[in-house]
Amino acid sequence: DAGITQSPRHKVTETGTPVTLRCHQTENHRYMYWYRQDPGHGLRLIHYSYGVKDTDKGEVSDGYSVSRSKTEDFLLTLESATSSQTSVYFCAISSSWTGANVLTFGAGSRLTVL
């Protein structure tokens, strides 16, 4: 397995509380992504990073922020969780934008917002 670790793997929280999901990689890949997976929607990109402190928004970024202070760590924060953010969150890494470089995924983090 590629060295991607997501934590926590499961979390239940209440509406209005802050939540941070962590993605840690040991591959030294430059590019990191956060996706959410919901039934009927497939995977949708929340934010991505193309280097330390370099991040950009994806298609469903509202309500989420990210930070990347080290190559190996990419944090996803829900400042004030809502029930619509109940989902499975996947971190992914890629070595390059170009070429047939694929996404390699973490195991996912299931978040339930009550």
Next chain:
Amino acid sequence: AQTVTQSQPEMSVQEAETVTLSCTYDTSESDYYLFWYKQPPSRQMILVIRQEAYKQQNATENRFSVNFQKAAKSFSLKISDSQLGDAAMYFCAYRSYTGNQFYFGTGTSLTVIP
């Protein structure tokens, strides 16, 4: 944003038989990449196969092969000699040649009947 469509939410196949999963996409680009990912009940996303649009030859990986029709913007996955372990959700994905985002379809849930 590119659109990836998987029109079959669910499919089933008898063990040892062949099944084809459909995927179409919408793009104005000439160079791009297409992928099939498998997500078994463990939730782990696994790359099954990938295709470069500039290659006319269809990609093959053991029992998995694709039928890539560039003009029709179609990218179907054929699974031969289906096995119980093939039961999973399958996602089709698109990435442009120089793009920084992967676009996923909504997935097809495959059941393998013993």
